[in-house]
Amino acid sequence: MNTGLIIGIVVAVIVLIALIVLGVMLSRRRRISLSDDSGDQGPIDGTTRQVDKSGGYRAGSGFSFSQGASAGGVGLAEPPEPVVRPGGPDQKVPDTGFERTEVDGQPGVGDDAAVPRDSAQRGIRNVSLPDEPGGGTGTLTDPDDVVEAPAPDDVVEAPATETVVEPAPRPETVAEPEPVVEPEPVVEPEPVVETEPVEVAAPAREEIAPTAGRLGRLRGRLSRSQGAIGKSMLGLLGAGDLDEESWEEIEDTLLMADLGTASTMAVVERLRSELATSNVRTADDARALLRRVLVAQLRPDLDRAVHALPHAGRPAVILVVGVNGTGKTTTTGKLARVLVADGRRVLLGAADTFRAAAADQLQTWGERVGAAVVRGKEQADPASVAFDAVAKGIDTGVDVVMIDTAGRLHTKTGLMDELGKVKRVVEKKAPVDEVLLVLDATVGQNGLTQARVFAEVVDITGVVLTKLDGTAKGGIVFHVQEELGVPVKLVGLGEGADDLAPFEPEAFVDALL
Numbered sequence: 480m481n482t483g484l485i486i487g488i489v490v491a492v493i494v495l496i497a498l499i500v501l502g503v504m505l506s507r508r509r510r511i512s513l514s515d516d517s518g519d520q521g522p523i524d525g526t527t528r529q530v531d532k533s534g535g536y537r538a539g540s541g542f543s544f545s546q547g548a549s550a551g552g553v554g555l556a557e558p559p560e561p562v563v564r565p566g567g568p569d570q571k572v573p574d575t576g577f578e579r580t581e582v583d584g585q586p587g588v589g590d591d592a593a594v595p596r597d598s599a600q601r602g603i604r605n606v607s608l609p610d611e612p613g614g615g616t617g618t619l620t621d622p623d624d625v626v627e628a629p630a631p632d633d634v635v636e637a638p639a640t641e642t643v644v645e646p647a648p649r650p651e652t653v654a655e656p657e658p659v660v661e662p663e664p665v666v667e668p669e670p671v672v673e674t675e676p677v678e679v680a681a682p683a684r685e686e687i688a689p690t691a692g693r694l695g696r697l698r699g700r701l702s703r704s705q706g707a708i709g710k711s712m713l714g715l716l717g718a719g720d721l722d723e724e725s726w727e728e729i730e731d732t733l734l735m736a737d738l739g740t741a742s743t744m745a746v747v748e749r750l751r752s753e754l755a756t757s758n759v760r761t762a763d764d765a766r767a768l769l770r771r772v773l774v775a776q777l778r779p780d781l782d783r784a785v786h787a788l789p790h791a792g793r794p795a796v797i798l799v800v801g802v803n804g805t806g807k808t809t810t811t812g813k814l815a816r817v818l819v820a821d822g823r824r825v826l827l828g829a830a831d832t833f834r835a836a837a838a839d840q841l842q843t844w845g846e847r848v849g850a851a852v853v854r855g856k857e858q859a860d861p862a863s864v865a866f867d868a869v870a871k872g873i874d875t876g877v878d879v880v881m882i883d884t885a886g887r888l889h890t891k892t893g894l895m896d897e898l899g900k901v902k903r904v905v906e907k908k909a910p911v912d913e914v915l916l917v918l919d920a921t922v923g924q925n926g927l928t929q930a931r932v933f934a935e936v937v938d939i940t941g942v943v944l945t946k947l948d949g950t951a952k953g954g955i956v957f958h959v960q961e962e963l964g965v966p967v968k969l970v971g972l973g974e975g976a977d978d979l980a981p982f983e984p985e986a987f988v989d990a991l992l
């Protein structure tokens with residue numbers, strides 16, 4: 480072989496290698512690096528990632544839970560083991576296309592909420608007590624869970640004042656059906672009469688929307704407040720030099736959005752001083768300044784964790800209070816869903832013994848998430864029902880007992896005394912970790928008056944502001960906190976089962992601007 484050929488081959492090989500190396504480098508550079516940060520780092524919203532112990536429910540975090548200050552013991556109880564869903568974790572309930580809980584023969588969420596307490600009452604549907612020494616899984620109580628179950632309106636005499644509706648049975652407790660014996664083929668088959676037990680379908684629990692970042696996802700629901708606060712304020716601030724007339728307009732805008740006088744003055748003062756010292760030239764500068772001032776006014780330092788984590792040997796106890804129709808039962812149900820999604824065992828206490836539909840409504844929520852419900856007989860003492868619920872919660876080792884109380888006008892002294900009694904009686908069994916006052920954001924200033932009275936009677940620890948989707952007065956959040964010094968912990972942004980979000984000042988202000 481001549482030298483020229485050899486040199487040619489060597490050069491060709493070198494060029495080939497160089498091309499391959501170049502190609503590899505270029506392809507690496509173009510590739511987007513996807514590092515797996517699921518192990519050590521939390522979600523991008525900075526919250527802690529939760530382990531899904533819910534048997535298939537999707538749980539992020541977003542909601543923050545902590546142990547109540549009333550904690551007597553130390554150390555958290557572990558969440559229960561996951562429940563294996565028969566259809567697999569992805570099992571879904573049929574999409575009804577409508578976010579309500581109507582179940583044949585049962586009330587829908589929110590039904591009768593506007594019915595005053597002194598109206599005619601409906602009969603209560605009692606459910607037989609499960610025979611369960613040691614408190615195991617209960618008997619089937621939901622007509623939908625069993626084949627040929629009694630009609631929902633059948634009345635079964637309850638032997639005791641307290642009625643416990645156990646959650647639907649866990650799949651492992653479902654009896655195996657007898658093997659089916661193939662019938663011999665016959666020419667003219669007799670009509671078949673079912674005598675063998677047919678497979679008992681485990682109730683389909685619902686998918687729960689991820690809890691992380693809900694406020695962000697539901698931001699569109701705040702559009703009315705967005706126009707009233709965000710757009711007007713940005714328009715005024717972005718207009719350039721502000722004269723006294725413009726400042727008055729800013730004040731009026733904030734007052735109209737229900738921020739209240741104290742918050743309005745504080746915001747305006749801060750805006751004035753910051754505008755005087757900082758260099759605000761563009762619309763973006765104005766937006767950043769307004770964001771900073773509003774967030775600071777919402778006191779991001781306040782503890783907004785819901786005290787729903789159990790103590791050693793006893794559950795957390797949450798009391799839900801408020802005037803009629805504010806959304807107490809709905810909020811209790813929505814929060815129960817979040818807790819269940821977080822792997823917690825929840826027991827609901829229906830301490831509204833006046834309005835049977837309210838207890839039915841709570842029971843429906845319980846059935847949807849697999850939470851046991853303790854309810855009382857009509858006209859039973861609500862305090863005793865609440866007491867029984869907590870006692871049952873302790874006996875059965877649940878993580879949280881949530882007691883939904885009857886709506887009551889803050890002006891009715893007798894009813895307010897009754898509420899005080901409910902709390903005192905419960906405390907004989909276990910300390911109350913959280914008293915959530917549910918306020919309807921659409922009622923504006925009247926909500927504040929209500930809040931003051933409730934705070935006096937039951938020492939509220941957190942506020943749930945509902946129906947923020949239906950008002951342009953999102954500023955009420957500022958007012959409530961300023962007046963009560965109690966943090967807004969949760970906000971209701973719709974009637975849907977997952978339209979409850981943790982209140983986060985930054986995300987809230989971002990949604991407004």
Ligand SMILES: Nc1nc2c(ncn2[C@@H]2O[C@H](COP(=O)(O)OP(=O)(O)OP(=O)(O)O)[C@@H](O)[C@H]2O)c(=O)[nH]1
Pocket residue numbers: 588589590591592593594801802803804805806807808809810831837885886887945946947948949970971972973974978
């Ligand atoms: N738009 C909207 N509606 C809500 C929200 N929260 C609750 N509701 C509705 O408000 C109505 C009253 O809700 P309930 O949960 O029954 O109120 P309640 O306070 O338990 O009522 P009482 O037991 O009568 O005192 C229902 O129609 C709910 O669907 C919310 O955040 N947004």
